Amino acid sequence: MSILASSDRVAGAASVGRTKRLRPSYWPFVVPALVVVVGVIVFPWVFTLWMSAMEWRVGEEQRFVGLQNYVRLATDLRFLEALGHTLVYTALSVVAPLVLGTAAALAFNTKLPARGLLRGIFVMPMMATPVAIALVWTMMFHPQLGVLNYLLSQIGIGPLQWVYHPSTVILSLVLVETWQWTPLVMLIVLGGLASLPTEPYESAQIDGATAWQRFRYLTLPMIKPFLMVAVIIRSIDALKSFDILYTITQGGPGTASETINLYLYSVAFTYYDIGYGSAIAVVFFVLIILLSLVLLHLRQRSAWNSGDGK
Amino acid sequence: MSRPLRKLLDKAGMAVCVLLLVSPALLFFLWMLSLSLKFEIDNGAYPPILIPDRFAWKNYTTIFEGNSFLLYFWNSLIVTGAATLFALLVGVPAGYGIARMRAHKSAVVIMIARMTPGLSFLIPLFLLFQWLGLLGTLWPQIIIHLVVTVPIVIWIMIGYFETTPMELEEAAMVDGATRWQIFAKVALPIAKPGIVVAFILSVIFSWNNFVFGIVLASRETRTLPVAVYNMLSFEQVSWGPLAAAALVVTLPVLILTVAAQRQIVAGLTAGAVKGG
Amino acid sequence: MASVSIRNVRKSYGPVEIIKGVSIDIQDGEFVILVGPSGCGKSTLLRMIAGLEEISGGTVAIDDRVVNDVPPKDRDIAMVFQNYALYPHMTIADNMSFALRLKNTAKSEIAAKVERAAGILGLGPLLGRFPRQLSGGQRQRVAMGRAIVRDPKVFLFDEPLSNLDAKLRVQMRTEIKEMHQRLKTTTVYVTHDQIEAMTMADKIVVMHDGIIEQIGAPLDLYDNPANMFVAGFIGSPAMNFIPGSIGGDGFTTEDGSRLPLGGRVPAASDGRPAVYGVRPEHFRLADEGLAAEVVVVEPTGSETQMVLRPLGVKAGREDRKRELTWVLRERTGARPGEVVRIAPDPALAHLFNPDTGLRL
Numbered sequence: 044m045s046i047l048a049s050s051d052r053v054a055g056a057a058s059v060g061r062t063k064r065l066r067p068s069y070w071p072f073v074v075p076a077l078v079v080v081v082g083v084i085v086f087p088w089v090f091t092l093w094m095s096a097m098e099w100r101v102g103e104e105q106r107f108v109g110l111q112n113y114v115r116l117a118t119d120l121r122f123l124e125a126l127g128h129t130l131v132y133t134a135l136s137v138v139a140p141l142v143l144g145t146a147a148a149l150a151f152n153t154k155l156p157a158r159g160l161l162r163g164i165f166v167m168p169m170m171a172t173p174v175a176i177a178l179v180w181t182m183m184f185h186p187q188l189g190v191l192n193y194l195l196s197q198i199g200i201g202p203l204q205w206v207y208h209p210s211t212v213i214l215s216l217v218l219v220e221t222w223q224w225t226p227l228v229m230l231i232v233l234g235g236l237a238s239l240p241t242e243p244y245e246s247a248q249i250d251g252a253t254a255w256q257r258f259r260y261l262t263l264p265m266i267k268p269f270l271m272v273a274v275i276i277r278s279i280d281a282l283k284s285f286d287i288l289y290t291i292t293q294g295g296p297g298t299a300s301e302t303i304n305l306y307l308y309s310v311a312f313t314y315y316d317i318g319y320g321s322a323i324a325v326v327f328f329v330l331i332i333l334l335s336l337v338l339l340h341l342r343q344r345s346a347w348n349s350g351d352g353k
Numbered sequence: 354m355s356r357p358l359r360k361l362l363d364k365a366g367m368a369v370c371v372l373l374l375v376s377p378a379l380l381f382f383l384w385m386l387s388l389s390l391k392f393e394i395d396n397g398a399y400p401p402i403l404i405p406d407r408f409a410w411k412n413y414t415t416i417f418e419g420n421s422f423l424l425y426f427w428n429s430l431i432v433t434g435a436a437t438l439f440a441l442l443v444g445v446p447a448g449y450g451i452a453r454m455r456a457h458k459s460a461v462v463i464m465i466a467r468m469t470p471g472l473s474f475l476i477p478l479f480l481l482f483q484w485l486g487l488l489g490t491l492w493p494q495i496i497i498h499l500v501v502t503v504p505i506v507i508w509i510m511i512g513y514f515e516t517t518p519m520e521l522e523e524a525a526m527v528d529g530a531t532r533w534q535i536f537a538k539v540a541l542p543i544a545k546p547g548i549v550v551a552f553i554l555s556v557i558f559s560w561n562n563f564v565f566g567i568v569l570a571s572r573e574t575r576t577l578p579v580a581v582y583n584m585l586s587f588e589q590v591s592w593g594p595l596a597a598a599a600l601v602v603t604l605p606v607l608i609l610t611v612a613a614q615r616q617i618v619a620g621l622t623a624g625a626v627k628g629g
Numbered sequence: 630m631a632s633v634s635i636r637n638v639r640k641s642y643g644p645v646e647i648i649k650g651v652s653i654d655i656q657d658g659e660f661v662i663l664v665g666p667s668g669c670g671k672s673t674l675l676r677m678i679a680g681l682e683e684i685s686g687g688t689v690a691i692d693d694r695v696v697n698d699v700p701p702k703d704r705d706i707a708m709v710f711q712n713y714a715l716y717p718h719m720t721i722a723d724n725m726s727f728a729l730r731l732k733n734t735a736k737s738e739i740a741a742k743v744e745r746a747a748g749i750l751g752l753g754p755l756l757g758r759f760p761r762q763l764s765g766g767q768r769q770r771v772a773m774g775r776a777i778v779r780d781p782k783v784f785l786f787d788e789p790l791s792n793l794d795a796k797l798r799v800q801m802r803t804e805i806k807e808m809h810q811r812l813k814t815t816t817v818y819v820t821h822d823q824i825e826a827m828t829m830a831d832k833i834v835v836m837h838d839g840i841i842e843q844i845g846a847p848l849d850l851y852d853n854p855a856n857m858f859v860a861g862f863i864g865s866p867a868m869n870f871i872p873g874s875i876g877g878d879g880f881t882t883e884d885g886s887r888l889p890l891g892g893r894v895p896a897a898s899d900g901r902p903a904v905y906g907v908r909p910e911h912f913r914l915a916d917e918g919l920a921a922e923v924v925v926v927e928p929t930g931s932e933t934q935m936v937l938r939p940l941g942v943k944a945g946r947e948d949r950k951r952e953l954t955w956v957l958r959e960r961t962g963a964r965p966g967e968v969v970r971i972a973p974d975p976a977l978a979h980l981f982n983p984d985t986g987l988r989l
Binding site: 523542 | 679680681700701702703706707708710711712714716717718727728731732775779785829
Binding site: 118161168170286311328 | 367370371374375377378379381384385388396397399400401441443444446447449450451453454456462463465466467468469470471472473474475476477478479480481496497499500503504507531532535536556557560561563564567568576577579581582585592595596599600602603606607609610611614615617618621622
């Protein structure tokens with residue numbers, strides 16, 4: 044909580060020399076939440092870090108092993124494979140919703156009839172309970188009885204094995220993830236579009252720019268900061284994706300769709316190898332933070348309105 | 354091209370556009386409904402049937418008969434309700450305090466909490482609950498759901514309180530209000546829409562949560578998402594009742610989404626756009 | 630009602646000093662206006678009187694009681710904010726009675742006080758409405774009503790008219806002045822508009838860069854500005870400043886023209902550089918006067934304003950500030966390009982030290 048503490052020191056500096064503060068202190072408002080945050084968020088972080096340096100299996104003696112768990116990770120082929128799956132899955136699950144979501148936002152930014160209701164329906168996939176929709180997707184993916192293969196057969200494709208074959212399982216899961224999270228990208232970009240000034244468009248129209256040119260040279264550069272936000276959020280969420288993967292494939296067939304998160308689950312709660320699991324959690328956490336920092340840095344550079352747009 | 358024809362084409366284009374936009378969501382949920390209302394024989398038919406000749410209403414009655422579904426519904430209600438109410442109780446004042454102290458950097462903690470995978474909270478807290486002897490009760494789930502609900506509430510409320518003008522509170526200060534009176538009688542009533550947004554999002558994300566349940570829930574303390582998942586893994590899979598159960602689990606959320614879509618959109622985009 | 634005494638007050642944010650030692654004495658019942666360009670520290674000073682800003686040095690006393698460490702709620706003051714700060718979730722009546730309700734005043738007393746204030750301001754029919762249903766002028770009145778109901782020792786106004794359109798501003802100006810004449814509550818009023826200050830105040834405090842340039846009655850400041858800043862700030866259009874030097878019994882401009890001083894030559898100042906200040910309305914046509922070319926003629930109906938360029942001054946951006954403004958009450962047939970000869974009224978002219986800006 045050093046961050047909280049330091050910000051108070053700055054606030055306190057302004058009133059140096061005064062015995063009594065005129066303004067009310069706002070600390071009492073924050074303290075209860077601070078206790079909760081320390082208890083359920085900060086404590087787990089610190090404790091995980093500590094456990095990752097231990098040989099710790101449920102029901103056995105604990106032993107300090109230093110960095111041994113991390114060394115083991117570097118040579119754990121199953122972990123490295125999971126890392127690869129995670130990166131591929133994440134990359135695809137960022138790009139596909141980004142493209143589709145931006146297109147949808149452009150469509151929603153026009154004068155649609157019943158826009159509110161349509162938007163409500165459009166965002167349903169991301170608000171629906173992931174386990175519930177995952178079950179239905181499982182049924183739809185069924186090679187013999189699934190509706191997807193039936194639909195494909197109507198246009199002369201298939202049948203596909205979908206999540207039941209190692210070569211198509213990740214793409215199939217990306218399909219679900221894209222279906223689920225395109226709405227979020229759409230909402231973010233739509234927010235960006237709503238904030239755009241109208242004069243440049245009128246001026247461009249007078250200058251004779253076509254619709255495509257207006258999109259390419261006006262809209263796209265101006266919504267870039269919002270696209271970057273969407274990329275950041277999407278990347279974090281795709282890295283952490285669990286419910287869909289666990290419900291539909293549990294990492295299978297074999298380990299063909301096992302991501303770091305799923306592997307972490309197996310190690311910690313199937314094999315009860317707490318120490319090793321904690322090390323995976325720490326590495327995973329660092330990976331997410333690093334990626335976020337890189338993306339944040341890129342976003343800072345892309346912000347044309349960094350003054351006020353944040 | 355003549356004007357009326359052009360207008361007609363524009364309208365047709367618009368209609369196609371609308372259809373394309375909502376069809377992935379609409380068709381999916383229609384199919385879900387269809388699955389839940391068909392007998393096994395219709396669900397196994399090829400080519401698939403969208404609207405069956407007879408509806409299998411018993412799919413819905415069976416899930417409530419055999420599977421302690423009402424108990425799980427109740428568990429979900431308790432966990433989500435308690436975690437949300439508690440989060441509002443501590444998170445709304447915290448959002449106020451952080452906004453007023455301009456302690457923006459403390460919001461970084463909230464951001465990182467959002468970025469941390471749920472599983473990495475689970476390992477230490479699981480051990481803690483085990484050590485405290487809480488496993489087997491609903492407490493572990495209520496407490497760990499705070500990991501989800503508290504950051505949502507704080508995050509949304511910071512944004513909300515920041516946009517309410519400081520001048521109002523200064524006026525109240527001059528009018529003779531104490532800091533608690535200012536909070537209760539001026540800041541809080543003005544922030545009501547924000548509280549509604551925080552409440553809705555907190556409820557939805559807590560209700561939907563699955564990962565905490567599969568580790569922490571025992572047979573008696575399952576929440577709905579875990580219960581539905583268990584139907585898949587431990588019973589002879591029969592699509593009708595399974596789809597019916599899935600629909601029942603997510604129906605409250607879907608209704609809330611359509612009914613409160615304006616608030617949800619406001620909350621999600623505020624968090625997202627500011628959150629980067 | 631009360632007096633307010635500000636003694637050597639300072640305010641700094643870190644190393645930056647916003648207010649650099651300011652002292653003002655405000656008598657019981659006086660209407661004092663703090664005026665100055667934006668950033669001069671006038672609002673900060675007002676907020677320090679209110680208790681919304683902490684005081685870095687010096688003292689503020691209300692009725693001889695030092696209030697530096699007294700929170701706003703215990704200072705018995707009422708404040709009208711620039712954006713009115715009406716509580717949007719309360720009716721007009723509730724807005725006005727909020728302070729009284731916080732003090733658990735008896736219901737009947739609250740009702741009586743609200744009714745009286747509503748009567749003074751003509752808000753009676755609006756009491757049940759919400760702020761969003763009111764026009765700008767009505768909101769302004771509610772904000773004042775909220776202050777009146779309190780019956781405080783001091784009224785504080787922070788640029789209360791700056792969000793109103795020009796016509797309404799003039800009307801509210803009159804209403805606030807009337808209200809003060811009726812209630813006789815000590816009032817401190819902040820504005821950047823010198824016309825507001827001139828028309829409303831008993832006493833004006835002109836501030837600039839965190840210091841007080843001059844304190845005085847409105848016409849006093851107009852007639853006897855202590856320095857070039859006050860001379861230029863008070864009065865519209867602004868005073869003309871002509872650089873040059875004092876010599877003999879007159880003033881010689883930089884390009885050699887002579888301006889009369891009417892025998893008011895300061896002692897031992899022969900040949901000394903100075904700035905000759907004359908208000909636009911204090912020129913008249915004169916054969917022996919300064920020759921200048923008419924640049925722009927701006928008739929307003931009641932008077933005519935003219936921009937003149939003294940012969941010898943080149944046209945162009947650089948010399949814009951050496952152009953003169955002349956305001957005359959009678960209509961004129963003068964056209965741009967014509968040359969006129971004008972002379973200042975020496976009895977109403979001012980001389981300033983060009984280095985210090987002080988009046989000679």
